[in-house]
Amino acid sequence: MHPSITLPSPAKLNLFLHIVGKRPDGYHELQTLFQFLDYGDELTFTLTPDSPDIRLAQPIPGVADEDNLIIRAARALAARAGKPLPGVTISIDKRLPMGGGLGGGSSNAATTLVGLNWLWQLNLGEDELAEIGLGLGADVPVFVRGRAAFAEGVGEKLTPAEPPEDWFVVLKPDCDINTGKIFSHEGLTRDTPKITIRPAFEGDASRYRNDCEDVVQKLYPEVRQGLEWLSQFGPARLTGTGACIFGRFPTESAARIIWESKPSGITGFVAKGVNYSPLHQKLTELT
Numbered sequence: 001m002h003p004s005i006t007l008p009s010p011a012k013l014n015l016f017l018h019i020v021g022k023r024p025d026g027y028h029e030l031q032t033l034f035q036f037l038d039y040g041d042e043l044t045f046t047l048t049p050d051s052p053d054i055r056l057a058q059p060i061p062g063v064a065d066e067d068n069l070i071i072r073a074a075r076a077l078a079a080r081a082g083k084p085l086p087g088v089t090i091s092i093d094k095r096l097p098m099g100g101g102l103g104g105g106s107s108n109a110a111t112t113l114v115g116l117n118w119l120w121q122l123n124l125g126e127d128e129l130a131e132i133g134l135g136l137g138a139d140v141p142v143f144v145r146g147r148a149a150f151a152e153g154v155g156e157k158l159t160p161a162e163p164p165e166d167w168f169v170v171l172k173p174d175c176d177i178n179t180g181k182i183f184s185h186e187g188l189t190r191d192t193p194k195i196t197i198r199p200a201f202e203g204d205a206s207r208y209r210n211d212c213e214d215v216v217q218k219l220y221p222e223v224r225q226g227l228e229w230l231s232q233f234g235p236a237r238l239t240g241t242g243a244c245i246f247g248r249f250p251t252e253s254a255a256r257i258i259w260e261s262k263p264s265g266i267t268g269f270v271a272k273g274v275n276y277s278p279l280h281q282k283l284t285e286l287t
C-alpha cells in the first residue's frame with residue numbers, strides 16, 4: 001500500500017464583500033469577511049514512489065489538467081522543494097459547484113499545498129505556503145491559513161476573525177457567472193468607504209453588503225429571484241461574484257426547514273459556518 005491521505009477541501013462564504021478601490025493593474029481592492037463551511041470537496045493524495053509524475057486520477061470536466069489548480073499547486077510546491085520527490089496521484093470528490101463564488105478551485109489548491117507539504121514531509125511554514133498560494137489565486141491564502149478572516153487588498157491581507165458559527169442554506173441559481181465580467185461591469189460601485197473592524201470581528205456581518213449584488217441581480221434574474229425568496233426568512237447574500245447565494249439561520253433545524261421548501265429546480269446544500277477550516281481540523285487529528 002502506498003502512503004495515502006484523504007483531506008477536506010471546504011467551501012468559503014464571503015459574509016460581506018466591499019469594493020473599496022481599483023489598483024493600477026486593474027484588480028479591485030476589497031474588504032471581505034471569509035468564513036469556511038463544513039461542506040466541500042475531498043481530495044485523496046496517493047504517493048507513487050515508482051513514478052515521479054504528478055497526475056489526476058480523473059480530470060474535472062471542462063478543466064484541462066494543465067489548468068487545474070490542483071496540478072498547478074502541486075507543481076508549484078514541488079518546484080519550491082527543489083529536490084526529487086515521489087510522484088502523486090490525486091483523486092477528487094467534487095461536490096462544490098464550479099464558478100459559484102464558493103472558492104472551490106482555490107480551496108482545492110490550498111488543500112493540495114497543505115496536504116502535499118505534509119505527505120512529502122517538506123515542512124514548509126504557513127507563510128511560505130500562503131505565498132505560493134497567492135501566486136495561484138487571491139483566495140488561496142485564507143484556505144492555506146485555515147482561519148476565518150477579514151481580508152483586504154485583493155484578499156491576501158488577512159486578520160483572523162470570529163463571526164458567529166451560524167447555519168446556512170446555500171443555493172446555486174441555475175446560471176454561470178464569470179468573475180471578470182462582473183468586476184469589469186460599468187455599473188459596479190468601487191468606492192465603498194473602508195471600514196475598520198475590531199480585532200476578531202465578532203459582529204453581525206449581515207449589516208454589511210456585497211457590492212457585486214446589484215449588478216449580478218440585474219444581469220441574472222435567477223439570482224434576483226433566489227435572493228428574493230431566501231430573504232423572506234432572514235438575511236440573505238451573494239457570495240463572491242456569485243452565482244451562489246446564502247441565507248443565515250441560528251440552528252440546523254431552522255435551516256433545514258427552509259431548505260425543504262426551496263423552489264423546485266434550484267440546487268444547493270445546508271452547511272454550518274466554521275471559523276477553523278475542516279482541512280486543518282483533520283490534519284490536527286492526524287498528527
Ligand SMILES: C[C@](O)(CO)[C@H](O)COP(=O)(O)OP(=O)(O)OC[C@H]1O[C@@H](n2ccc(N)nc2=O)[C@H](O)[C@@H]1O
Nearest residue numbers: 014026027028029137138139154155179180183240241
Ligand atoms: C470575488 C472573490 O471571490 C472574493 O473572495 C475573489 O476575489 C475572486 O477571486 P478569483 O476567483 O481567484 O478571481 P480570478 O479568477 O483571479 O479573477 C478573475 C478576474 O476578475 C477580476 N478581479 C478579480 C479579483 C479582484 N480582486 N479584482 C478583479 O478585478 C480580474 O479581472 C480577474 O482577471
Ligand SMILES: Nc1ncnc2c1ncn2[C@@H]1O[C@H](COP(=O)(O)OP(=O)(O)OP(=O)(O)O)[C@@H](O)[C@H]1O
Nearest residue numbers: 068069098099100101102103104105106108139240
Ligand atoms: N480544481 C478546480 N476546481 C474548480 N475549478 C477549477 C479547478 N481548477 C481550475 N478551475 C477553474 O477555476 C474556475 C473557478 O472555479 P472556482 O470553483 O474556484 O470558482 P469560484 O467558486 O467562483 O471561486 P471564487 O469565489 O474564488 O471566485 C473554474 O471555472 C475552473 O475553470
